[in-house]
Amino acid sequence: MSQILDAKDIxxxxxxxxxxxxxxxxxAADVVVVGIRARGDYLAARIxxxxxxxxxxxxxxxxxDITLYRDDLQVVLEQPVVHKTEIPxxxxxxxxxxxxxxxxxxxxxxxxxxxLMDFGxxxxxxxxxxxxxxxxxxxxxxxxxxxxxxxxRGQRVVVRVGEVDGSDEVVVEKEPRRRRT
Amino acid sequence: xxxxxxxxxGLEDMSxxxxxxxxxxxxxxxxxxxRPIKKVPALRGLTVAxxxxxxxxxxxxxxxxxEKRLSADTVSFSTASSSVKKGETxxxxxxxxxxxxxxxxxxxxSAPGAPHYxxxxxxxxVINAGDGAHEHPTQALLDLFTLREKxxxxxxxxxxxxxxxxxxxxxxxxxxxxxxxxxxVAVCAPRTLLPLDVSQMGVEVFIDLDKALEGAxxxxxxxxxxxxxxxxxxxxxxxxxxxxxxxxxxxxGAKKTLTIMHPGxxxxxxxxxxxxxDGPHSVILDQVLNGVAVRMAVLFLxxxxxxxxx
Numbered sequence: 011m012s013q014i015l016d017a018k019d020i021x022x023x024x025x026x027x028x029x030x031x032x033x034x035x036x037x038a039a040d041v042v043v044v045g046i047r048a049r050g051d052y053l054a055a056r057i058x059x060x061x062x063x064x065x066x067x068x069x070x071x072x073x074x075d076i077t078l079y080r081d082d083l084q085v086v087l088e089q090p091v092v093h094k095t096e097i098p099x100x101x102x103x104x105x106x107x108x109x110x111x112x113x114x115x116x117x118x119x120x121x122x123x124x125x126l127m128d129f130g131x132x133x134x135x136x137x138x139x140x141x142x143x144x145x146x147x148x149x150x151x152x153x154x155x156x157x158x159x160x161x162x163r164g165q166r167v168v169v170r171v172g173e174v175d176g177s178d179e180v181v182v183e184k185e186p187r188r189r190r191t
Numbered sequence: 192x193x194x195x196x197x198x199x200x201g202l203e204d205m206s207x208x209x210x211x212x213x214x215x216x217x218x219x220x221x222x223x224x225x226r227p228i229k230k231v232p233a234l235r236g237l238t239v240a241x242x243x244x245x246x247x248x249x250x251x252x253x254x255x256x257x258e259k260r261l262s263a264d265t266v267s268f269s270t271a272s273s274s275v276k277k278g279e280t281x282x283x284x285x286x287x288x289x290x291x292x293x294x295x296x297x298x299x300x301s302a303p304g305a306p307h308y309x310x311x312x313x314x315x316x317v318i319n320a321g322d323g324a325h326e327h328p329t330q331a332l333l334d335l336f337t338l339r340e341k342x343x344x345x346x347x348x349x350x351x352x353x354x355x356x357x358x359x360x361x362x363x364x365x366x367x368x369x370x371x372x373x374x375x376v377a378v379c380a381p382r383t384l385l386p387l388d389v390s391q392m393g394v395e396v397f398i399d400l401d402k403a404l405e406g407a408x409x410x411x412x413x414x415x416x417x418x419x420x421x422x423x424x425x426x427x428x429x430x431x432x433x434x435x436x437x438x439x440x441x442x443x444g445a446k447k448t449l450t451i452m453h454p455g456x457x458x459x460x461x462x463x464x465x466x467x468x469d470g471p472h473s474v475i476l477d478q479v480l481n482g483v484a485v486r487m488a489v490l491f492l493x494x495x496x497x498x499x500x501x
Contacts, residue, residue, distance in 0.1 A: 075219070078231035078261075078491075087192055089495035092219040096224075128228040 014159055017178035020140065022154030024053065027138050028060035030154050035105050038065040040133065042104045044072040046122050047093055049111035052171045056108060072097035074108075079121035095125065102130040107154075111169035114138040116150035141180055143167045175189055194492050198310045199292040201326035202368040210371060214309040214336050217488035223260065223265050223482055234263035234494055242284070243320070244300040249455055249479065250320050257486035266293075281305060282312065283454060287437040289313045295493060298322075319491040324358045325351055329489060330454055331364030333482040335372060336472050338409060340481070345359060346373030346397040351403045353379040353435055354462055356455070357386045359455045366392055381434070385422040393419040394477070404445040412437050415462045415499025428461055437463045437469075450474055 015023065035041055038061050045054025051073040055067040083089070093147040108122055119137060126135060138154035143161045159182065161167060165184045172178050194209050202210070213356045223231055239258045243251050251267065266288075284295070295316045298306050298326040303325035310317040334422040339345050347358050350369055353409035356362045356378045370377050370393055378385070389396055397403035404410065419425050442449060451463075468475060 021455070024242065078223070078233040081232060089492055092491070094222045095221050096222070107394050124232070129226065130254070 011181050012184040013179055017142075017172075018154070020180065025054050027042060027154040027156060028057050028064065029140070029158050029184060031057070031107055031136070032061060032064060034136070034153070037042075038067050038069060039121055040092055040104050041082055041107060042070045042072065042099060042101060043107045044074050044097060044101075044110060045109040047073060047075045048174075049169050050109045051171045053111060053138075054109035055109075056131060057107070057138065059095045070099040072099065072101075072126055074122050075123065076121040076125060079125045081117060093169055100130060101126065101132045103133050103180045106132040106135045107138055108135055109138045111140050111171075112170065113126035113137070113142045113150075113152050114145055114167075115157075116146045116148035119150050120148055140169055141167050193495055197493060197495075198306070198319075199328055199489050199493065200306050200317065200319050200396065202328045202331050202364045202371070203326065205362045205371065207366070207371055210335065213332055213485065213488050213492060214339055216492060217332075217336050217485045218288055218340075220487040220491070221481065221484040223487070224480065230262060231286075234258070234260045234261040236264075236268070237494055238264045238292065239295045239297060239490065240288050240315075241265060241290070241320075242296060242298045242300075243267070243269045244298070244305075245270070245280070245321070245385070247299055249482075250327075252318060253479070253482045254318075254329075254486050257490055260483070261487055263295075265497070287486050289315060295490065300492060304343060313386060314411055316457070317446070318489060318493065319483060321360055324360050324363070326364045327360040328364050328368075329482070330361050331368040333478055333485040334358050334361075334365055334411065334452060334454075335368050336481045336485050337452070337478050338374075338450070340475065340477075342408070345369065348357055348374040348408045348463055349406060349407040350374055350411060351377045351379055351397075351407045352353055352413065353403065353437065355384045355415055355419060356380045356389065356413070357384050358416065358419070359413050361411075363413060364370045366394055370394075377407070379430075379435070381425070384419070386472070391403060398449070400437075400441065402470060404442070404449070409447060409450040409452060410437065410445075410453075410463055412463045413457060414454065414456060417458075429485050436461065437467050439464065439466050442467065448472060454478070 032038055043054045043058040045051035052114045055071050060068050073096045075095045077090050077092045136153040139152045140156040142152055142155045142158050164185050166183050169180050170177060223300055226280050241251060243253055255265055289481050292314050297318045297320050299320040304321035306317050306319035306320050319328055342348060352362050366376050377397055379397040379400050420428060449472060451467055453475045457468055
């Protein structure tokens with residue numbers, strides 16, 4: 011197990027991503043942030059917080075649970091627990107910043123995009139991830155990346171956030187011997 | 192997370208954990224029902240057959256809606272327009288349907304145990320949508336869901352079920368489900384409408400509705416089938432209304448916040464008056480909406496991956 015980002019690194023990466031979002035969108039007028047459970051939601055709230063403090067505007071933050079849109083529901087052994095999606099605002103015409111912790115195959119993002127479209131027709135969707143570990147299986151790329159981490163397929167990238175895990179860090183560990191879920 | 196059974200046949204043997212999982216999952220599906228597009232692709236590619244060997248409007252409607260909102264393909268049949276009329280046996284009907292590669296079967300049948308018989312004989316998951324006077328598990332689950340949503344808990348609640356307990360599958364499933372979740376249950380009916388084994392069901396039994404309502408949080412009013420009178424179980428509908436009808440006057444002695452439930456369809460003016468059914472503490476229409484969410488949860492949880500894939 012090796013640590014690739016510590017709490018300070020994560021804080022800097024989030025601050026940089028927030029700045030890039032403001033630069034790319036020329037402000038934050040129509041920007042809304044939607045995090046993907048179960049770590050992207052916390053990162054989304056932090057990114058929105060930084061944007062708010064820079065631009066002095068309030069940024070709506072939503073949470074998306076992609077379970078019902080997964081493409082492997084009939085393949086996995088156990089049904090994953092379904093959590094709620096909470097997007098209590100209109101995304102029509104907005105620039106939606108989709109936030110996830112790790113970008114890997116791209117299948118989670120595909121599912122999140124499908125679900126997002128069921129909520130309305132945003133002006134654009136941009137993807138922000140803390141770690142891009144490669145191994146894409148779909149034509150998806152991130153607009154904002156905290157850190158690119160080349161990994162082997164047998165490895166696992168774990169993002170811990172203070173809100174649920176007690177501390178902020180990103181580590182790479184060996185995949186335990188089990189099938190992916 | 193996974194249910195311990197691949198069928199939903201009844202609540203009598205269902206564990207606290209399994210009921211809790213269904214109710215938790217239903218909460219997420221209720222959120223789906225509040226979206227602009229109330230449809231998710233979770234059951235895409237699966238086929239569900241709705242076999243209604245007994246007339247039903249709302250349960251069938253609710254199941255079909257739940258299936259469509261999960262993107263399942265559905266085929267439905269009711270006895271009025273099927274080969275059952277031509278004398279086909281239950282097993283033959285089902286073997287034929289199964290030959291068409293169905294993944295889940297929702298069945299309502301007048302014979303108690305019909306869903307169990309199916310479950311033992313076919314590969315598809317079976318969901319009991321009411322079997323005779325035995326069980327109606329999804330109705331009870333939606334009752335539990337509605338109460339948990341309102342009170343935030345089920346343990347410690349006191350629920351009175353009034354009406355034709357003897358012939359009611361809803362009462363039976365409700366009693367088992369509520370007791371498993373820690374609620375206390377009382378039933379109230381004239382003796383002719385109480386089941387013979389009522390003393391073994393772990394419920395308090397009342398003949399007098401006013402006494403039953405003392406301290407109750409919830410009253411679940413069952414539909415009175417009018418044919419009970421012709422069977423000699425009741426002197427008259429008017430007398431039933433006078434003794435067991437839920438009216439504003441009768442509720443004067445109960446808690447002000449008493450929650451009113453009814454599985455439908457309502458005989459207005461017989462077992463319940465319109466002022467009570469449409470009153471501020473009635474959750475009857477919440478039950479209808481929650482029914483879709485609960486059935487979505489059940490269909491979803493039973494659709495889980497086949498054990499053969501490693």
